[in-house]
Amino acid sequence: MFEKQEWLTIIVVLILVVVLTGCASTTVPVTMNFPQAPEPILLEPEKLEPLPEDANEMSDLLENSTVNYGKYRELQLKYQQWQRWYETNRRLHKETTSE
Amino acid sequence: MSLWFLQLIPTSWLEFAALMILIVGAVMFFAGQIFKFVPFVKQYNFPLRLIGGILLLAGAYFNGGLGVEMEYRARIQEMQKKVELAEQKSLEANRQIEKVIEQQTVVIKQDTEETLAEIERLKAEINANCELTPEMIIMYNKGMEVK
Numbered sequence: 661m662f663e664k665q666e667w668l669t670i671i672v673v674l675i676l677v678v679v680l681t682g683c684a685s686t687t688v689p690v691t692m693n694f695p696q697a698p699e700p701i702l703l704e705p706e707k708l709e710p711l712p713e714d715a716n717e718m719s720d721l722l723e724n725s726t727v728n729y730g731k732y733r734e735l736q737l738k739y740q741q742w743q744r745w746y747e748t749n750r751r752l753h754k755e756t757t758s759e
Numbered sequence: 760m761s762l763w764f765l766q767l768i769p770t771s772w773l774e775f776a777a778l779m780i781l782i783v784g785a786v787m788f789f790a791g792q793i794f795k796f797v798p799f800v801k802q803y804n805f806p807l808r809l810i811g812g813i814l815l816l817a818g819a820y821f822n823g824g825l826g827v828e829m830e831y832r833a834r835i836q837e838m839q840k841k842v843e844l845a846e847q848k849s850l851e852a853n854r855q856i857e858k859v860i861e862q863q864t865v866v867i868k869q870d871t872e873e874t875l876a877e878i879e880r881l882k883a884e885i886n887a888n889c890e891l892t893p894e895m896i897i898m899y900n901k902g903m904e905v906k
Contacts, residue, residue, distance in 0.1 A: 698854075715891055717891060718885050719886050727871060737863050
């Protein structure tokens, strides 16, 4: 079917293929787990307090506003810390995975 | 990886085995060449050359693959160290975030309490000139309704 010269070529090619597979490039099987966010920023946000229907004084309004301002500030703080957490972990992931 | 099974064998064993396969292959191959001219053993020359040739080839293959394998192991080790370091830094960042939230929340709650106490103290003065109507309350609450 094949001439002697052709057989020789086939054998040389097969040997080269086998030898070259030993040098095949590989991917390192080490993965980085998705980081866990801190507990406080995972909590359900508090709802704003509505003004009670029986409120009839200006001081009730002011008290209600003050409580709600406090809740907003807590939420703002957690939001800022979410951004900080994201930036930190994004940077760490980049530093770790870049060659 | 084509040589994934090599990861299970210690490095020193691999180096020794690869070298021995190469040496044994070379010795057998050249012995086969010499046996062609030696009476009584010349009938063994072809099997010796064949097996020697195969071992020589396998030895060359393993020696080449071993370099890649060593590089691969070094990369895995380096990557594992980097990941461990990043995970430690991430945990440290989490602790700092928790600390900031804890401290700042206390401050916010104190501020709120102080303002409420101030309102309570000035209640009479605040309520002297103004009274809330039901319509005002409805309008005020509309601002926090989720639609």
